[in-house]
Amino acid sequence: MSPDRFAVSIEGRDVELSNLDKLMYPAAGFTKGEVIDYYTRIAPVMLPHLRDRAATRIRYPNGVDGAHFFEKNKPGGTPDWVRLEKLPVPGSTKSRETIEFVVVDDLPTLVWVANLASIELHTPQWRIGADPDLLVVDLDPGAPAGLKECCAVGVLMRDRLAADGIDAYPKTSGKKGMQLCCPVSGTQSAEVVSAYAKKVAEELAAMVPGSITAKMAKAVRPGKIFIDWSQNAAAKTTVTPYSLRAGAEPTASTPLTWDEVIAMATGEAEARQFGAGEALARAEEHGDLLADLLRPGNAVPEPDRRR
Helix, strand or coil, X not given: CCCCEEEXXXXXXXXXXXXXXXXXXXXXXXXXXXHHHHHHHHHHHHHHHHCCCEEEEEECCCCCCCCCEEECECCCCCCCCCEEEEEECCCCCCCCCEEEEEECCCHHHHHHHHHCCEEEEEECCECCCCCECEEEEEEEECCCCCHHHHHHHHHHHHHHHHCCCCCCEEEECCCCXXXXXXXXXXXXXXXXXXXXXXXXXXXXHHHCCCCEXXXXXXXXXXXXXXXXXXXXXXXXXXXXXXXXXXXXXXXXXXXXXXHHHHHHHHCCCCCCCEEHHHHHHHHXXXXXXXXXXXXXXXXXXXXXCCC
């Protein structure tokens, strides 16, 4: 084994680490060793949101300034103790009917994928073999709108969902916008959940057409918050809570309290993304603000087909 590679034992598993001094975020001087350290320390609150979900990794072998690629399938050299699940992938760009997905169920697997320069981790709204147990509202700002405006729309969306008995929990995206994550019953198909998300997004866009759009066309999005309801399609994934994001700085998708969202919306607090160190400190202070996502929520209203 070369000097820049060495094995460590994590929960009884041998995990090979390498090139820990390589800069993953050159502008911030943040190394691969620090990426691995972050994921190791955030694991207690992050792993429950990864468990039993097929993980999509975005890998940056030469750091965030270099080329990157999405990886759903198991990579070469995958240890035999990593959980794999063969799942259908309709519409695959590589014409594959199934893929052996990696499932990040434990700390050794999380460290292993981090060592592969998997800076970002994304997961679907469903657990393996089940219908969606999450509804996600992705709030994407079109410049000059930003996170402050996302927060204002987030409060509107929270109140609209609450009218249907759906609880919403906010987190930053780690990039420009934010997401509302909503536990649902897990008894309805992705088509039903996605249709409901679209209906609510279109309602809000009709209420505040100058500030909100539910249309994907980029031409209509400048200065508005795009409510991306399509994230609830079965084939879509959303950045996992606490995942790092690729950018100049090592930011993380960070859970918020509603008091913080309101303060950002009104200008009482700066509307901003949070760094890796801040995400760790917040988890130490608050625990997992998204813990309620791990319990079933209510079913979404379905159209009355008797009409």
